[in-house]
Amino acid sequence: MKAMIMAAGLGTRLKPFTDSQPKALAVVNGKTLLQRNIEYLKGFGVGEIIVNIHHFADAIESYLREHNGFGLNIVCSDERDAVLETGGGLKRAAPFFAGEHFFVVMNADVLTDLDLGAMLAAHTASGAWATLAVTDRDSSRRLLFDDSSLLYGWENRDTGAQRIARPISGPGVGRAFSGVQVVSQALLQDIPFEGKFSLIDLYLYHAAKHPIWAFNHSGSLFIDVGKPESLDRANRLFAS
DSSP: OEEEEEOOOOOGGGTTGGGTSOGGGOEETTEEHHHHHHHHHHTTTOOEEEEEEOTTHHHHHHHHHHTGGGGSEEEEEEOTTOOOHHHHHHHHHGGGGTTOSEEEEEETTEEEOOOHHHHHHHHHHHTOSEEEEEEOOOOSEEEEEOTTSBEEEEEETTTOOEEESSOOSSOOEEEEEEEEEEEEHHHHTOOOOOSSOOHHHHHHHHHTTSOEEEEEOBTBOEEEOOSHHHHHHHHHHOOO
8 A cells, every 4th residue: 555745844833943854854752753654654554655855855865765764665756846735746746656546645744543444444435535534623724524524615713714615405514634634546537736736625626526535533642743832742642
């Protein structure tokens, strides 16, 4: 099985660390975020990974070479010319996933113990074009799902902005996206956007006609390591 780790971001919220290093190399209890997520994916049967790189790209390439990919076949998707965000990054990396029925994509700056095996099984059983890991944690930006756990929109509670992909008949529920997803080849073959765009844009585009499912892992450990204080909390939560 293959996966992608999104590691090209500028990491502006994690300054001053990211003034001299990529966020993916921030250390939590002796292991970088990148190492932790490689080992996490490896634990669920992932054998090949592509990592997109932009900010301090050379440092990530050197780090992976020095550690021999932590025992996996790992390649880099070069975005030195321009950071493409998550959607554009996946589109550039698409040839890596040729022939795969589905694959995993995750952000380098999230740590979790969610049961990826259960998420993969749910994705396979549902026939979804994508399955998105979500929780009920508080967040200003939320994905909106109907009573069948199908994506229908997005909202920013701070600004009141909403994007609705399709109407629903009953009440929906908003959940926070965890930056972990299982993506089917069908979605990869239908990406109408070019250049820099978010995966959320792509999911909302497809949600009008195709199943984009929620996988609710509320109760699992999860942290978005985006700020210095969240790095401190990660050190308390992820001891091993």
